[in-house]
Amino acid sequence: MISLKRLIFIIFLLITSPLLSMPAFSAEAQPVEQQAAVSAAESGSLTHQMWRNIMLGNLKIEADHTAVDALILQGNIPVTYEYVATLMRTPNAFGEGPACIVCHSSNDPKRSYRGLDLSTCEGILRGATEAPVKPAIVPGEPMKSRVVQKLRNNRMPLGVSFLAPIDTDTINGIKNWIDAGAKEDDNFKNTILPLFSTPKAFGSDVACISCHSSFRDPPSFHGVNLTSYKGIMKGAFSKSNAKLGKPPVPIVIPHDAANSPLYQRLIENRMPPGIGPNDESDHPNTHLLMRWIEQGAWCK
Amino acid sequence: MISLKRLIFIIFLLITSPLLSMPAFSAEAQPVEQQAAVSAAESGSLTHQMWRNIMLGNLKIEADHTAVDALILQGNIPVTYEYVATLMRTPNAFGEGPACIVCHSSNDPKRSYRGLDLSTCEGILRGATEAPVKPAIVPGEPMKSRVVQKLRNNRMPLGVSFLAPIDTDTINGIKNWIDAGAKEDDNFKNTILPLFSTPKAFGSDVACISCHSSFRDPPSFHGVNLTSYKGIMKGAFSKSNAKLGKPPVPIVIPHDAANSPLYQRLIENRMPPGIGPNDESDHPNTHLLMRWIEQGAWCK
């Protein structure tokens, strides 16, 4: 019975959203699509714009079910706070997991994890009030907004328990090495680098380099190469992105472990709690939330 | 993977609602059931009425799961705007599709398709503000309310893409013929009538007469016969309805294409976008919305 439940959970995640039949689209791809479409401002109304874009062939339509993608995301209609408020209150809104406001409903850290209030627009804009204080939202910058990062993140290594401790010797080793400047010193060579090839170093059975061993994705994930100092410092550098002229994304920021993805990924769980690492990180509701942030995260 | 997703979608549509286990019931059948039941006004309270109707045998109960039907729809309890507000905000509330308010949350046509605001009761009552202006609701008349029509509608012909253009030569041909009086002239004989038997005439592979070729339903759908002028002008005239003394429903209103179902069905997509043509048009939540309209569409 339990195994059926878990199977069904996986199925449910595939079906829980109205928008799910949309083909997955990358965050980077959206602006291109937007540019192709006529904006509401220049064409009078959203409806007029839609029909005009249909006639101009500007809407990318691959199948009937992409109507939703075309209407909402390509159409770039304003996402209201009211819908965001609904998402924060609804179980399974971003994949398997409790409603955000169950755990995050107050700016008082004694009542709400991280002192984060996702039950009001003011609370969302205020962000986590518990030290280390961090904003949940960077208006206009969905990919820099922690609420989005937390929804799309997977804690590493894959398989690590949600409640596995984060201040172990090995994880603190990474932190201290970065905060000390992330140098290629003896400590790095003898202690840090070997961790990435050691199973169970960070709380799961799998070693980091099982998935992060080259700039090719696949077989490597996100073009992250943890097999050498040079690879680590280059960051996420997939060869396919490189061909498109995209710069690598740093994963280590010397002297700043807190903002270094290499460390963050070891200590930050994906939200909502209970969601699986294979669950859709491009959930349509996540993209609607991202669009709201991109449009300025307006409360009214 | 995609094909599993789509299969699961279909399954999901079957299960997404709490009321779905209710047997489908036709809109016409409801008043009869209501008449049979003792009303709350004459029996003191809803609970008293329910038990009295049980004792009188007035509640139609075919299986345990019809309890919901009996309690809510046969019981004719007032549907509150508050519940309607929830439906407007909830993904999948009326079948597969995004929440209504994602696309319809303002009376400003630059911010919301058709300038339709479904996020407030006032906005619902105001309807679409973009020309051609149309009310979303006719209080007391659920079947005449466009919000209901749009939820129960299927754009024709089956299989046509949501974003297929609506001002093609063939569709405009139908429009102009109706607006010119819908006469049995040479234009009708040579140009209009053949369209109904031509595959791909209106954007899908199927010809209209594949499903609309006689007054018998089945094999014809809704008793619509598009094989002759006489058949078209008689409208939806199923023989089984005729035996019950029900008049045919016109599908062509001469000089008024905008209100002629024959034209409307060619240009109006079913809501919410992405829903399939085979999805339940008698969704329980659609019936609760209809009941709210029937009871007067009161905001308080």
Add this chain to the structure above:
Amino acid sequence: MISLKRLIFIIFLLITSPLLSMPAFSAEAQPVEQQAAVSAAESGSLTHQMWRNIMLGNLKIEADHTAVDALILQGNIPVTYEYVATLMRTPNAFGEGPACIVCHSSNDPKRSYRGLDLSTCEGILRGATEAPVKPAIVPGEPMKSRVVQKLRNNRMPLGVSFLAPIDTDTINGIKNWIDAGAKEDDNFKNTILPLFSTPKAFGSDVACISCHSSFRDPPSFHGVNLTSYKGIMKGAFSKSNAKLGKPPVPIVIPHDAANSPLYQRLIENRMPPGIGPNDESDHPNTHLLMRWIEQGAWCK
């Protein structure tokens, strides 16, 4: 098609909640878990408390998916009325069934079953206003709160229709016997006791003693023994609970049928209507509602 629907319904019930992957836990077991954990008050913040409890090994974690259980219920974070409000408005929130507010949205018995308003916090606290007046909530006492009892209850005998009459001769026989003092008199011996072994005595095919014939659970359910006067008056007395020193729970309160579980179970349907007797009575959202009540049922 219908049978597939029903099968899918059952599956859906297994998957409808974000918290469902939590192992079922008994209401009695929670306080123990809470005691084991460091409270937010003594440790500064919920987040600090969580990490401290992780380090102390105080969080009971059996698998990744129990993160939710650990964070919310073991963490004993305050459940807000706002989330309770969401639950009252959401279809399927507590298992298959319509949103509570569809039927219970006013304190006027002519508009709402039992004059119960679950659409406002004041209405929840006011309870049913129709005679017999009963509170829905006992703040601090989830198991004594009727809203919880109704969600976890199954009307007896299993299989009885939701709308089966409740003032039959046999049910009234039980009521009158209890109200007259629940004595072991001739009426009991000749009329009452035989009812429990008679199929169809109370509206379903199954006799009470099919499931309630000893203090052993299993095979008996809840350790209820309806085969003798002594057994009935001892109440729910499972041998396993007895070994733990727990007293039996009375099912008959002489002179007070209304508060006697033996009678209540014959007349009170499980909520929401349409839910099946095998559906999860420990639904995670039911436990969140219980936690809100346990914490005082505060509106703010």
